[in-house]
Amino acid sequence: MSEDTPIAVTGLNHWFGTGEARKQAIFDVNLQVKRGSLTILMGPSGSGKTTVLTLMGCLRDVQDGSVNLMGHELNGADRAQNEALRRRLGFIFQAHNLHGSLTALQNVLMGVQVHGLPDRQTQHDAARHALSLVGLADRMGYLPANLSGGQKQRVAVARALVGNPDVIFADEPTAALDSESGMTVVKMLKKLGQMRGTTTVMVTHDDRILELADRIVTLEDGRIVRDTAPYHE
C-alpha cells in the first residue's frame, strides 16, 4: 500500500476541546492519496481541511481512525516516530515561518541539516541549488526582513524541497504570491511529482491553480463532500 499510496486515511474522526466544550471537527474521513500526485483540499473556513492536513502530517495526534503515512500508522505513534517521519516530509506554510535571524541560505540549510547530510559543502550545495530553482540565487545572503513576501515564500518552498521529501504538505502556499509566482511554485511541485514521485497535498482557496491538480477533495463541516479529478477526466 505504501509504495503507490503514501497516504491512506480510514475512518478518521477528530475532536477539539474537553468536557462539555469538546466538539467534533472531523467526521469519518476516508482518503487515499497516490504517489506523485498533487491533491488539493478545498472548502470553506472551518471545514476541517487544515485539521486533516495536520493529522496526515503527524503534527497532531490521531485520536480515532487510521492514518497510514508511508507505511507507518500514526494512531498511537510516539514522538520519536513522528519526528523521524516528519524528516521525510516537506511543509510549506501560509505565513512562510522563516527564521528572522537566518539568511535565505541558512533558512534553507535548516531543511538539509535535519537529515544530517555528510558534510558542510554538500549541505551548502544542496541549499544553493534549491534557492536557484526558485529563482533566488542572487538573494542567498538576505535576511527575510529584506525579502519581499513572494521571495520569502519561495525561500520557504526551497526549504521544503531541499531535503527531497516524499510528501509535501502545503497550506495556502500561493496566498502571498502574485499570479505568476503562484503558478511557478505549484508547477514546480507538480513537476517534482512527475520527476521524483513526490506527493503533494495542498490546502488552498486559490482557483488559479486548480487546473494543475490531479485531484480536488472538498470538505464541509468536517466531512468530504466531493472528491474529483476534473482536469484528468
Place this chain on the structure above:
Amino acid sequence: MSRLLQWLFGRLPIGWLQLTHSRPRFAAALAGVAFANVLVFVQLGIMNSMATATLKPYEFFQPDIMISASDANSMSEGGNVARQWLFQALADPDVTGGTGLFIATVDWARETDNLALTTYGIDPTLPQFLSPAMARKISSLQLQNAGILDMFSRGLPREEAAAIRPQTPASFEVSGTTLTLYDTFQGGGGFGVDGYMMVSDQTFLTLFPKRSSAAPDHIFLQIARGADPDVVAARLRGAISDKTLRIRSFAQAAAEDQSYQQTERPTGIIFGFGVIIGILVGIVIVYQVLSTDVADHLSEYATFKAMGYPQQFFLGIVFEEALILAILGFVPGFFVASGLLVGMKAATGLPLAMTTTMAVMVFIGTLVACSVSGAIATRRLATADPADLF
C-alpha cells in the same frame, strides 16, 4: 565567530545568530551578565581581602602551637593567658621553647589624622618565633621604647614610611612615652586597624602599664623537629590544667580565625550574602533574556519541530545562548571588576585584588548560573506546537 561556532556545534549556530540579530538587545543582555559578574567579583574581592587581612598578622610569626584564652576567636580578640601555662607546656618532651605575645592598639595622633596600629609585644631575643623577614628587622627592638612600623599603614605617606631607617628614626608620643620607630616591615591595613607595629615586650608593658608580664594575650610554643604540632597540641590539651584554653597548632588557629571572620562576624556574613545576591541577579537576568528569546522565536521553533528537529536540538540552542552570554558577559565583567578593585584598594588601603582563583571560580559559577537559567527557560519550548502553524 559564527564560523567557529558552526565548526564547534556541527550545525548552524542558531543561538548566536538569534542573540546577535538585535545588537542593542544583545549588548543589554551582556551588560546584565557583566553587571552580575561585577557584583560577585567585588563581594568576593572584599571577602578575599578580609581573609588576607585576617591572615596577615599570622605571617609575622612562625610558632608551631598557640595557646589562647577560651574567647580568643581571632588573634586580636579574647582575654589573657596566664604565663604559668607556658611553663606547664614546657614540661612536654616535644616542646622546645615558648614565649608570650602581647597585643594592643596604639593610636598615633598625627597632624592630619590618627593611625590605629595593632601593636605586638614580643621578646626580641627569641627571633625563632618570628617569620624570617620579621626576625631580620627586630634587633633595634632591644632598645627601650623602640618600635618598627608597618610601611603600608593606611594614611601613612609612602615617602614618610620609606624615610624611617635606623639612621633616620621617627618618634611619636604614646601615653606620655616617646616611642621611636627605627625601621619598617611589610604589613597592610585591615578592616579594623590602619596597620601594625612591633615592639619588645618590655616596651609594650611601658606603653600599657596596666598589662602584666604574667598575662600575655597568647603563648607561642616551638616543638622538636619532626614532631606533629596537632599531636603535641592534643597532648597539651590533656596535660594543661586549664581545660578552657584553646591549644591549637598555629596553622589551625589561622584557619579558625579566617573561618570566624567569614562566617560568624557580621561583615563576613554580609559580603557572603552579597555574593549570593549577585549570583541570583545573574540567574534572573539570563533567565529573562533567554525566556524572552524563546518566546520571540516560538513560531520558528514550531517550524523546526514540524521539520522533524528533536527536542534536544532546541535545548541545544538555549544552552548555546546561555554559554555565549556566560562567556561574553564574563569578559567585560572581569575587566570592570578588576578596575574597581584596583580603585577600591587605592581608596581604602585594603588588600583588594583580582586573583586567578576568583576569576576561575566566578567564570565556572557564571557558566553554571547561565546553564541553570537556560534549563528553566527551556520549559517555554514545550509551548511551541507545530500544529499551531497552520
